[in-house]
Amino acid sequence: MKENKYDHPSFFDQYEKMLRSQIGLEGAGEWHTLKNMLPDFHGKNILDLGCGFGWHCRFAIENGAKTVTGIDLSERMLAKALEINSLPGIQYERIALEEVDYPAEKFDIILSSLTLHYVESFDSIVQNIYKWLTPGGSFVFSVEHPVFTAEGGQDWIYDKNGEKICWPVDRYFIxxxxxxxxxxxNVIKYHRTLTSYLNTLLKHGFTLKEVIEPEPGQEMLKEIPEMKEELRRPMMFLISVLK
Structure with missing residues (x-):
């Protein structure tokens, strides 16, 4: 996460053009699944790890959260969050995930959207999250699916006519x-197996609630024809656990 490509002007400009950046959560292919995994926010203190533009922070406050803390390393991300998703009860902080330190049992719910595959030590962050959560607290997060991250190139294999043949999976256990x-x-990410994600959570005391490999929603499939390609391999992995 310390790499921080999002403050590079050309990279950030491209990120702003993504559908999820322009219209928020409804533009995220996994949102129709993720929102049903979220617990009740009413009266709760929320932490969003890698908050980006702050869309999940807004959703939490608008659905009854008492306080929301959104952290991100990118100055540009947080400036945009303050511009479009600054509501009473939301506090944004600029810090690397690896350097975050909160008191024990400070938060009732911790969220993270497509961020933790940028963190080298999943073990360390999970250990911290368990400490920061209140007893019975929820941790809900999304990462890029290990099938998506394994080979590294994150692109299809094409035939001589440029048609997509298949998605390469290689070095899965490395x-x-x-x-x-x-x-x-060029962006640095960290590949982990499904086994590592799940067993790390269990090792640190979490109880699994839901594990979902989301498919694009029917509305998105109708409106964006190329989304049908997302049915050919999993791109994301969603997990909900309880302390």
Whole structure:
């Protein structure tokens, strides 16, 4: 997460053009599934790890949260969050996830959307999250699916006519750093197996509630024909656990 490509002007400009950046949660292919995994926010203190533009922070406050803390390393991300998603009860902080330190049992719910595959040590962040949560608290997060991250290139295999043949899965059990291309720039991500994600959560005391590999919603499939390609391989992995 310390790499912080999102403050590079050209990279950020491309990110702003993504559908999820322009229209918020309804533009995210996984949102129709993720929102049903979220617990009741009423009267709760929320932490959003890697909050980006603050869309999940807004959703939490608008659905009854008492306080929301959104953290992100990107100055540009947080400036945009303050511009479009600054509501009473939301506080934004600029800090790397690896450097966050909160008192024990400070939050009732911790969220993270497509962020933790940028963090080298999933074990360390899970240990911290367990400490920060109140007893009975929820941790709900999304990451890129291990099938999506394994090979590293994160692109299809094409035939001689440029048609997509299949998605490459290679080095699946070799965890660690992957150099990939996202929005036209080299980005470092970290590949982990499904086993590692789940067993790390269990090792630190969490109880699994839901594990979902989301498919695009029917409305999005109708409105964006190319979304049908997302039915050919999983792109995301959603997990909900309880302390």
């Amino acid at each position: 965890e660690g750093k992957r150099n990939t291309t996202f929005l036209g720039e």
